[in-house]
Amino acid sequence: MALGLAVSRRPKKMEPKVIDRHQYLPKDKQIKRDYRAGRLAAELNGLVDVRQILSKVLEGARSLCSAEAGTVYLLSEGRLTFVCSQNSYLERVVTEFDGLPFEGQHLLLNRLTLAGFVACERKILVVNDTDNIDPDSPYQHLKSIDLGNNYICKAIMTLPLITVGDDLLGVLQIINPLDDFGQVTEFDEFDERVLEFFANFSAMALEKAVLLRDSVLTNIKLVMNYDHTETLAHAQRVAALSTEIYANWSSRFKIATAERQKILNLLPLAAMLHDLGKSFVPTGILTKPGRLDLRERSIMEKHVQAGAKLFQNGGTPLDRLAYSIILDHHERWDGRGYPGYEENQEESLGRRAGKKGEDISIFGRILAAADVYDALSSCKTYKEAFDESLAVQIMEQESGHHFDPSVIESFMAIRPILGKIRDRFPERVGL
DSSP states (O other), X not given: OOGGGOOOOOOOOOOXXXXXXXXXXOHHHXXXXXXXXXXXXXXXXXXXXXXXXXXXXXXXHHHHTTEEEEEEEEEETXXXXXXXXXXXXXXXXXXXXXXXXXXXXXXXXXXXXXXXHHHHHTSOEEESOGGGOOXXXXXXXXXXXXXXXXXXXXXXXXXXXXXXXXXXEEEEEEEEEBOXXXXXXXXXXXXXXXXXXXXXXXXXXHHHHHHHHHHHHHHHHHHHHHOTTOOXXXXXXXXXXXXHHHHHHHHHTTOOHHHHHHHHHHHHHHHHTTTGGGGGSOHHHHTOSSOXXXXXXXXXXXXXXXXXXXXXXXXXXXXXXXXXXXXXXXXOTTSOOXXXXXXXXXXXXXEEOOOXXXXXXXXXXXXXXXXXXXHHTSOBTTBOOOOHHHHHHHHHHTBTTTBOHHHHXXXXXXXXXHXXXXXXXXXXXOO
């Protein structure tokens, strides 16, 4: 990510007087903006994936005041973690821009920074000229972020994300509002009012998604109590890989936008549950260092039906997707996987015949590829991690055998971000 290639663009010098860029707007345009804020807030309530919500929050907040950039910090373990960023200027001038390099870094929860001050005070802070913050102010703008990106944050509105129960989730920052000529201007009272409304609804949607995610992670920790080789990081990497593969696959196969967005919203959570059924397998089998015998393998394979059964009668889209993923993620394209077809289907060598080809749900086919790749590229008790090139070579060789060839095409298309996913969820990090 060649951020150093960005050309620094210093916004034009502001006049001391605050210019109300809404004063000439007809009243109906202000009403339309309020209506749009309500519509954007309602759209957030239909999302369950935390990362997708954060992205939509930034997009929505920026659009409401024509802002060039934005960031979100989430509160975690007494610190503010930089989790999401958008910057339309850098996207135009930097090749392959995919977020600021500060994502994942932390700020101490104190009043020394703009974000820290807002988190501690729980009130909105508007700074329209970061070069002229009172030196006696408890907070200052972190110039290191600007210098690190050759980008100048001139005007910043920082808002707390507070739940209905008065819990602080994090901080939203909106940066550099633009006028009709694309020049950086100032935030005014109308921006503050509409963004405060939107931030309140964003916090509600985010809280719901965080609670659901934490519930999923709790279930994965339950599996870890039985299978010490299972990790949160593995589940998260498989979910991220599956989501990226599906995003590419669904685009290539021209899946309807509404269906595509629905799956991209649910898949990161549903995919993490793929091995939930292992909690029903005896610990001695899960942790056996050597090869399983036929009886033990038969017991192990039943973790698929056990996990799927938990969601079989669920009434939500997430339940149905999780059921499909869990049931099919150990099937093989060539029909040699498990658990196979229903009991009344023909059995082979004492086992049910495996599902074959497109009889396997696309989600099961995608999870199979993501799960195997992560196993190959991870260190296990019985093997060292394969380097990426060898793991990818094995995936290619299994195209048409273990894996759906169309899924492997999408897997190969996302190869440039495989390392980024591994870096995002290293084994030492639980969340």
